[in-house]
Amino acid sequence: MARRHLIIGGGTAGMNAMRTIREEEREPSEITLVSAEKPYSRMVLPYYLDRSIAESHVFTASAALLAQWKVKAHLGRRVTALDVKTNVCTLDDGTKVEYDDCLIATGSAPVRAPVPGADGRNVHSFWTLDECRGVIASIAPGSHVVMVGAGFISFTILNSILALGAKLTIVEVAPRILPRMVDAAGAEVVESWLEAHGVAIRTDVKVTKIEDAKGKKRLKFAAGADLVCDVVIMATGIKTNLDWLKGAGVQIDRGVVVDDHLRSNVPNVYAAGDVAEGRDLVSGQPALHAIEPTAQEHGRVVGANMAGKDVAYKGSLIVNIVEVCHLDAASFGAWDDAKAEAVSGLKRDRAAYRKLLFSGDRLTGAIIIGRSGDVWTTNDVGMLKGLVQTGVSLGRFKDHLKAHPFDVKTAYIASGTTGALLPETVLGRPSKAPGETPVAV
């Protein structure tokens, strides 16, 4: 009998897993997908928000593609129970699906600050496609939008909101913006840049209430003046979608605890993406990385293992990049390790900032901020990732980087980073192009 794979979640991890199963398997298997939403790419929603792409562009699994991959899809359905003893899962419409192995890739959901009025009219989250549609419908040119939370999600849609002709104010409970993406000095560079580009920012303020005010919204704070606006977007964090799995016998800590093959404590149950607590590449410690590249790599590793390969995962690297008003901000690896040996450089007149963190003579983390038109910035973004990813021994070029934190290229090339990278692949073989996925028959 053909092996039966069950994929729970149609996001990046689930889609990559299904595609990789079809790439790697020698005999045809059955794939069943259960996805609460029709699969789309969350990464591109900001570009749909400002209408630079059509809604159709966001979808990642057309009916034709699912048919080509021979996937039996339950779209719009959620799993309510997983019985790991009998290998049966139950959907919210009562359907039961038997499986031989299963992937949990249910991703995350947005969390709103627990204040009165947080669920009121014209208060939105920005996470799902439906929520994106809600924000599109509520913003008109000249609208005043207040974003609660100055983190990564807010910043991915900042350009789009400005492009829609809205006036933007960002409020943040922490003393600075981007608290989980850049350090204080970097945050100051980004904050000054945004203020110079007409974005109002209030840090260190706690929203206590959101109320209706003659067709508008009024935000009240623990201290300081009220804010009146048209639309509120709550970007105050996310949490893993794992409540449905509690008590099923799958070990959950911050996420589903997985080994280097992305297997949980139940050997035929895998987890990937936001819900998987797997190895961090730099520290080697278990970590929850709710980022797109981790979901993609996890998904492919699981797909290969489900197809009968033996693929161990080295660990996922924290990478974040966001562009706001033509300023790039990116960070990698252990950028927030307060104990690490570090060097930083600031060119205030060019809004350029670098921070490099070392362990011995290896780079373990980095922050880079600079104008996105500067070729210099885009060059170094990738090279810093390569240095952290490979952990090449910098030897005497560590001193060079410490003396010249803006001259990454010399150290990168002279340390043989390219040579360290060339043999490296996630699946132990060259990657295939999208659309190049054969189906075993």
Next chain:
Amino acid sequence: MKVLKITPERCTGCLRCEIACSYMQVGAFQPAKSVIRVSPFEGHTSYAPYTCTQCAEGWCMTACPVGAITINAAGAKDVLDDRCVGCKLCTIACPYGTVFYDPSTRKAFKCNLCGGDPACAHACPTAAIEYEDVPTADWLHDFARERASHVLATNGGGR
């Protein structure tokens, strides 16, 4: 697969490769739009071009959330402009620093081997860039290590 084989000792720093590349890529003689980049060493007395290795993993291609990077007939990873939304995930995923972003088009761009007839190799007057069927390699490492060390030593920064 044919690759861009770099012999850095032959490079004179003339930048013809960058001029030819930008003309092929965007129709302008504009080194800033080139996807092969000449770097100076030893206080601008020696130079070497650096570009995409068309690596086996294709970090840019696997990272793209909308399948906008594919493999073209020459075997090069190639950005499909009508699919690319400009999210920059490829620029941060590429550990070689060879995927770029053009703010004027809001698209990523990178070396696509000119579809199999790379302009940089044609334009190079000293055969520092050749298009050959050889395994790709870290062409610049030894060259750069030796020259960069010299700069470190003269700056008093080396040990």
